[in-house]
């Protein structure tokens with residue numbers, strides 16, 4: 001029953017988003033930052049959603065955040081995810097402010113909680129594409 005599992009759908013980098021995916025392939029989380037109003041921006045786009053400036057730069061993020069909300073997926077939406085269930089689909093609020101739709105990995109789904117400190121972890125698919133997931137941040141302590 002394990003034959004021909006369809007592969008995971010991967011992002012197709014655009015001129016705007018390519019630096020983000022390439023950095024993730026190198027184990028780095030890059031965010032756009034607006035030079036005019038200093039907002040951090042995610043997802044990648046041509047203009048700052050706060051002040052509409054197009055004067056954006058790429059900055060490496062800390063990779064730290066907290067779980068803002070999450071759900072446990074028990075039934076795969078497509079066959080490509082059939083061998084991944086159950087998995088945690090979450091919105092992580094990054095230390096820099098933006099929120100990312102991602103997966104929590106590295107712990108059983110029942111150990112995930114809202115507000116839990118997490119840290120970015122990366123899966124490389126090619127030199128141009130890596131995906132960003134988050135795992136429990138043990139260094140954040142239990143306090």
Ligand SMILES: [Zn+2]
Pocket residue numbers: 034035036037038039048049050051052053
């Ligand atoms: Zn701005």
